[in-house]
Amino acid sequence: MSVATPTQTATTTGLERAAVRNWKPPIGLGVFAVIALLLFTVGSRSGVTMFRLSTTSDLIQLPEVAADVAVVTIIVTIVLFGIAALSAWRxxxxxxxxxxxxxxxxxxxLVAFLSWAAAGATIPVPGLLVGAVGLSAPLIFGALGGVISERVGVVNVAIEGQLLAGAFASAVVASITQSLVAGLIAAVVAGVLVSFVLATFSIRxxxxxVIVGVVLNVLVIGLTSFLFSKVLSPNSAVLNSPPRFQRLPIPLLGEIPIIGPVLFRQTIIIYIMYVAIAVVWFALFKTKWGLRLRAVGEHPQAADTVGINVNRTRFWNVSLAGAIAGLGGAYFTLGSVGAFNKEMTAGAGFIALAAVIFGRWDPIRATLAALLFGFASNLQSVLSIVGSPVPSQFMLMLPYLVTIFAVAGLVGHVRAPAASGKAYVKS
Incomplete structure (x- = not known):
């Protein structure tokens, strides 16, 4: 039996260490540090930015925080380079x-950028965060549906169609019945119907x-646009005037500064979202149902061997995913806009799918990713209001730039469920 020499051992150790070095994080952080340096020096601004931390109904009124733009940007830029250097050292x-x-x-x-972009103005922090939660809600519902579907082995590109179908159905049914509950049920049914088609063609x-998902998106967009133009628009008073959920503040919790307005002065559908996040996470990782679902998505042959009906499990869980995504569509019409418009989801389903990948097919991480994208969407609106020097065209691009950077720049190499996207034919 041969014994490795110290030189061989050292060489092997060095190779192993080199093999696990990941330079992507320090490169990404370094690029953003350089962007900060160029932005805050070449486009330097002076003045004071005020950060408003409380609303008039908060139990405790926090004072506004003043940030000297020049001082904050210089200090933060130095710290950013320090963090990038620390990441490179690690x-x-x-x-x-x-x-x-x-x-x-x-x-x-973010703090430095907001200080620079809103120099001389006031940033309402609670309003910024409340808007971010609202814009994130349909993304979160869509991402939860995407996580369930992909964990069971079916790539759900049809989230966009499920959201749009849910928005359309909830608007029409809630307008006719003047019942918010009926609108929510209709959204769930519409999402399930789209999922039925996806499951039938991809599984049966x-x-x-992927092709089925893309075709379904095109189908739902075309169908809802046609019905909107020919049916809803001429009869908008009857078919496209749904009631809207009103905000229901939770006593005491809703009066906490910053946290209260953001989390506890919301509508019923947002509270349903909180419950959905917790239930999906618990069920996926702590129950027998979740174990079976993940087994089908990772190794369907092994699951079949122990008596799990793979295709039936996939079919019903894809349908469940559609039901959850349909609720996200209802938020557009019953919680936000108040009426249905053509293509009103505006690509939210694809951003939700990106949140699934960015969140590594985990409900909590996917939720955080969706919140990030929602925050980016609301940020461009707030900065436009306060008169940011950033071109409006760039601000409109911001949510999609964040999506691309998050998925391509931060995720790196991740492993999807092993059987995701692969049809199972029992031999």
Whole structure:
């Protein structure tokens, strides 16, 4: 039996260390540090930005925070380069960049950017965050549906169609019945119907799942646009005037500064979203149902061997995913806009799908990713109101730039459920 020499051992150790070095985080952080340096020096601004932390109905009134733009941007830029250097040092040592360090970097960059962009104006922090939660709601419902569907082995590209079908059905049914509950049920049914088609073609007839999802999106967009033009618009008073959910503040909790307005002065559908997040996470990882679902998505042959009906499990869980996504569509018409418009989801289903990937097929992480995208969408609206020097065209691009960067720049190599996208034919 041969014994490795010290030189061979050292060489092997060095190769193993080099093999696990991940330079993507320090490169990404370094790029953003350079962007901050250029933005805050070449486009330097002076003045004071005020951050309003309380609303008039908060139990405790927090004072506004004043940020000197020049001082904040200089200090933050120096700290950003320090964090990027620390990340590079850890990568050289073959140690990963911890999530908390990346989060601190993002928070500091955001504070500096807001201070710079709103110089001389006031940023309403509770309003910014409340808007972010509202814009994130349909993304979160869609992402939860996407997580369930992909965990069971079916790629759900049809989230956009499920959201749009839910929005259309909820608007029509709630307008006719003047019942919000009926509107929610209609949204669930519409989402399930779209999922039925996806499940039938991809599972029963073994059609490529991505192609079926794309075709369904086009079908739902065309069908709802046609019905909107020919049926809803001429009869909008009867068919497109649904009631809207009113905000229901939770006593005491709703009066906490910042947290209260953001989380506890919301509508029923947002509270349903909170419950859905918790239930999906618990059921997926703590119950027998979740174990079976994940087994089908990881190794359907093994699941079949122990007596699990793979295709039946996939069919009903894809339908459940559609029901959850349909609720997200109802938020557009019953919780936000108040009426149905053509293509009103505006690509939210695809951003929800990106949140699934960014969140590594985990309900909590996917929710956080959806909140990030919703925050980016609301940020462009707030900065436009306060008169930011950033071009409006760039601000409209911001949510999609964040999506691309998050998925392509931060996710890196992730492993989807092993059998996701693969039809199972029992031999």
């Amino acid at each position: 990568a050289y040592r073959a140690a990963p960049t911890p999530l908390w360090l990346t989060s601190v970097f993002a928070a500091l960059f 007839y073994v059609v490529d799942q």
